[in-house]
Amino acid sequence: MVGGGQLARMTHEAGIPLGVRFKLLSDTPRDSAALVAGEVVVGDHRDLDTLREFARGCDVITFDHEHVPLEHLRALRAEGVAVRPGPEALAHAQDKGVMRARLTELGVPCPxxxxxxxxxxxxxxxxxxxxxxxxxxxxxxxxxxxxxxxxxxxxxxxxxxxxxxxxxxxxKVDFRRELAANVVRSPSGQAVAYPVVESVQVAGVCDTVIAPAPDLAPELALRAQELALRVARELDVVGHLAVELFEVAGADGEPAILVNELAMRPHNSGHWTQDGAVTSQFANHVRAVLDLPLGDPRPRARWTVMANVLGGDYPDMYQAYLHCMARDPGLKIHMYGKDVKPGRKVGHVNTYGDELADVRDRARHAAGYLRGTITE
CATH class of the missing domain: 3.30.1490.20 (ATP-grasp fold, A domain)
Known part of the structure; x- marks a missing residue:
């Protein structure tokens, strides 16, 4: 995997039960995934020779981010390296102009x-x-x-x-809320779709994800899943694809959707799947890039809520764990091992259950306590 952030860290974790040997190209030895992966190469993902050397002995190369130069990926592929997703697909995640032009050509609704x-x-x-x-x-x-x-x-x-x-x-889109449709597709064409989620943004950063999106009309949820699966197929995406959406009022006043962004890697809007789905986005991404049969994307509970933990005041993380775990034994905490900076994503929590208000309150309390904005 190219990139050493938290997405690589959690993808590595998902591959462990399968006995997958995971090799990492990281910018620094202190990156989130570099702290836990067994085989770490520190180098610049923008350098072709570094990428060539890194790819030696790898069955497949995949990504924690979308910033590797496309010409380098084409060179690797020409030399026999399996690159998933491929450069033609990644072009649509790297360049918003390319993405908008292609989606418009496909008749996909956009702003x-x-x-x-x-x-x-x-x-x-x-x-x-x-x-x-x-x-x-x-x-x-x-x-x-x-x-x-x-x-x-x-x-x-x-x-x-x-x-x-x-x-x-x-x-500027007058939207009711933001949604995300997460799908995974393998090289052989098998694909699965997770429930459509609501993504709550604060200051441009994902704060909370609710799975499934509350009060979403079943026909609109199905339309969003079908759209995401179609985009994955038309762009030949291999691995996880997140399609970020706006829910808007259509010309007839009925709810409609517009595509906001695409991400061709595991995504923040899919973190809830670690504890809330039969097969997580990370496990299915590993399966997809290795062309293994994909796992069941169905939810385990009626509601799952993910809340990001952003950098704040951490006087004593051990004491914070004591409080959060004792208060909520069902809470799942995922911290990334990153240095804390104000506003930086350093972890997330997942909660699940039958009552949405309770599940949401539990997630928000734990994220706030771990950040230091809630003290009791």
């Missing part, structure tokens, strides 16, 4: 959008619709709210262009 050249062009884009505000995104490199701007005027629009990469303008 109104186009590439813009400068702040004056942003104003023209705004005037083509309902005016300001609009959303600006750098086409490459953004995540967790980074590389995204909420722009109210032409004067506000200058900052995104300073990054020196193309800028995508999108209409």
């Amino acid at each position: 109104r959008h186009r590439l813009v050249a400068d702040p004056a062009d942003v104003t023209r884009f705004a005037q083509e619709g309902d005016g300001y505000p609009v959303i600006l995104k750098t086409v490459r490199g953004g995540y967790d709210g980074k590389g995204v701007w909420f722009v109210r005027s032409e004067a506000d629009a200058a900052e995104p262009f300073r990054a020196g990469v193309p800028v995508l303008a999108e209409e």
Whole structure:
């Protein structure tokens, strides 16, 4: 696996019961997965020679992130390395402009959008619709709210262009809530779909995920799953695909969905599956890239809630564990071994049960206590 973050850490964990030998290319020896993986190579994923040396002896290469240069992946594949997902698929996760163009070609519903050249062009884009505000995104490199701007005027629009990469303008969507459809697809074409979830964002960062999404019409949930499976097939995704969605009011007033983002790797909106699904997203990603039969994606409980633990004040983690575990014996804690920085994702908790209000309160309390924002 290329990338040493928490996604690699949890993918490694999922491969252990299968006896999978897991080799890691990490930026530093202190990255989350590098702390636990048995075979770690420290190197730059942007360097082709480093990637070539890393790939020696590997049956398949997969990814913790989507930032490996596509030309390097094409070179590896030409030399006989199995790269999953492949560079043609990953192009749609690396470049939002490419992604929007392809989804539009496929007839997939998306927000109104186009590439813009400068702040004056942003104003023209705004005037083509309902005016300001609009959303600006750098086409490459953004995540967790980074590389995204909420722009109210032409004067506000200058900052995104300073990054020196193309800028995508999108209409500001009046959405009811954010959803995510997570699917997994193998090279042989087998695919599974997890229940559609609600993803609650705070300051551009995922805070809470509720599985399944409450009060989601069954026909809309089915439509979202079918859309995600179709995108995975059309883009030839191998492994886990997260399709982030907006739930909106359609032209007829009925609920509808628009695609916001794609991620071709395990995803924050699927962390609930570790404890809430028969087969987790991480286990199914391992199975998919090795072309093994995929596991059952069905939920184990009526409701599962995942809450992210963000960096805060940790005076005594052992005491925090004592409190959280004693208060809620059913709580599942997943910490990533990362240095704590304000607002950084350092772990998550999962809770599950039959009553949504109770399950949600338990998750939020534990995440808040581990962060230090709740003290009792």
